[in-house]
Amino acid sequence: GYICVASSPHKLMDQAGLTKAQIVCNLKNLAENVLEKLITIVPKSEIIITSGYRQKGLVGVESPTSQHPLGMACDVVLKKTPRDRKKHFDLIQQIASAVPHDQLILEYEGAATVWIHMSFNASASKQRNMNFTMNNHRKVADGYQLLV
Numbered sequence: 001g002y003i004c005v006a007s008s009p010h011k012l013m014d015q016a017g018l019t020k021a022q023i024v025c026n027l028k029n030l031a032e033n034v035l036e037k038l039i040t041i042v043p044k045s046e047i048i049i050t051s052g053y054r055q056k057g058l059v060g061v062e063s064p065t066s067q068h069p070l071g072m073a074c075d076v077v078l079k080k081t082p083r084d085r086k087k088h089f090d091l092i093q094q095i096a097s098a099v100p101h102d103q104l105i106l107e108y109e110g111a112a113t114v115w116i117h118m119s120f121n122a123s124a125s126k127q128r129n130m131n132f133t134m135n136n137h138r139k140v141a142d143g144y145q146l147l148v
Helices: 020-038 085-098
Strands: 047-051 073-078 103-109 113-119 130-135 138-142
Touching: 020 073, 020 113, 073 085, 085 103, 085 113
Parallel strands: 103 130
Antiparallel strands: 047 073, 073 113, 103 113, 130 138
């Protein structure tokens, strides 16, 4: 089975106008609608979730509209090739057509860091299907762009 460790200091708490129970429901919806579909594309043994639920205000660079504190978002990297920008670029294109999402963002930072941000909003009448590329926390393109 899985070992689940509450990642200190991100303690589950009422925040951003949501109760703990609502945040847990959002996490459940993210898991069922996004992560379960993701593992049909790439085996779960090949994925690392680097960030999921976050306590508001504890992350240095965080958008005021971040869906992480709502339990609606997670960031993933490929376990064996966490810095391979081309593999993440290829993967996000597969995800975009196969996985329902509110946001699906290819994110780059510095010279070697890359990750895929995925979110799902179960309370919305429909997902926004926002697909774009960010570099150093700034949007650089609609759609996906390979930055090397």
